[in-house]
Amino acid sequence: MNNNMGARVSDSVVQFLEGWAWYRALPAELRSLTLETAVEQHAEPGDYIAREGMPSTHWYGLLKGYLQMYVVGSDGSETTLYCLREGEWGGDGSLLKKEMRRYDLRALTAVHICCIPIQTFDTLRHASIPFNHYLTEIMNARMGAFVTMLVASRLLKPEVRVARGLLMVAKDRHEGLQALAVSQHELSLICGLSRQRVNVALGKFKRLGLVSIEPNKGMLFVDVQRLRVYVLTEGQAGFESS
Structure with a gap:
C-alpha cells in the first residue's frame, strides 16, 4: 500500500472533499486543518488498510474502488460486515468509541482513499454541527444495511x-x-x-x-x-x- 504521508494531497482529494456539504460548511481554518492533515492512500486488491485489534487512527473516505469490512471466525471463515463503496466514508464508529478496531478493512479492488486522522476527526466533531449531522446520517444508513444483511443471512x-x-x-x-x-x-x-x-x-x-x-x-x-x-x-x- 502506498501513501503520501507528509505530502500535499492531490487535486482529486481536494475535489472529493469540496463535494461534501459538511466540508463546505466548515470555517476556513477547519477546512485548512482538514486539508493539511489528510493522508492520501492507494492500495491494490487484497491489501489491508486497517487490522482488527489495532488502534483506530483514521476516518476513511473512498474516492475509488471498494473496501470490505469483515471479521474472521475461529474456523477461518469470513463474514462481511459492510462493503464501503466509492463516494462513502467509513471507520467513524471505532473512532467515536475510542476502541481497538473490531474488524479488518481490506481493499476488494484497487482503491484511492482520503484518510482523516482521529485528531482532526474529533476537532470537526466538536466544532461543526453539519459534520455531526452527516455522521448521524451515515451511521443510520449503515445500521440499516447491517439489519438487512442479518435478515438476509438468516431468512x-x-x-x-x-x-x-x-x-x-x-x-x-x-x-x-x-x-x-x-x-x-x-x-x-x-x-x-x-x-x-x-x-x-x-x-x-x-x-x-x-x-x-x-x-x-x-x-x-x-x-x-x-x-x-x-x-x-x-x-x-x-x-x-x-
Whole structure:
C-alpha cells in the first residue's frame, strides 16, 4: 500500500472533499486543518488498510474502488460486515468509541482513499454541527444495511442474498444498467456464500435479464431497478416464470 504521508494531497482529494456539504460548511481554518492533515492512500486488491485489534487512527473516505469490512471466525471463515463503496466514508464508529478496531478493512479492488486522522476527526466533531449531522446520517444508513444483511443471512434464500450483495456495491441513486467492477470471488465474500453458489445465482440472474457478464473484463452489468424489485419481492413478481 502506498501513501503520501507528509505530502500535499492531490487535486482529486481536494475535489472529493469540496463535494461534501459538511466540508463546505466548515470555517476556513477547519477546512485548512482538514486539508493539511489528510493522508492520501492507494492500495491494490487484497491489501489491508486497517487490522482488527489495532488502534483506530483514521476516518476513511473512498474516492475509488471498494473496501470490505469483515471479521474472521475461529474456523477461518469470513463474514462481511459492510462493503464501503466509492463516494462513502467509513471507520467513524471505532473512532467515536475510542476502541481497538473490531474488524479488518481490506481493499476488494484497487482503491484511492482520503484518510482523516482521529485528531482532526474529533476537532470537526466538536466544532461543526453539519459534520455531526452527516455522521448521524451515515451511521443510520449503515445500521440499516447491517439489519438487512442479518435478515438476509438468516431468512433469505441464496439468490436473494446475492442480489442484495450486488445492490450493496451498486450506487443507490443509479437507475438502469450499471457496471460493477466486482469479481465473483469478491461477491462471494460480500454475500457470505461459496463462489460456486454465487455463480449459480448469477447464472439465474442472467437468464432473467437482471445481469450480464463480460468474463474477459471481469465486469458485471446489473439492472439496478429490476434487481431492487427482485429483492423486495424475494424473487417473485413474475421473475420465476421468465
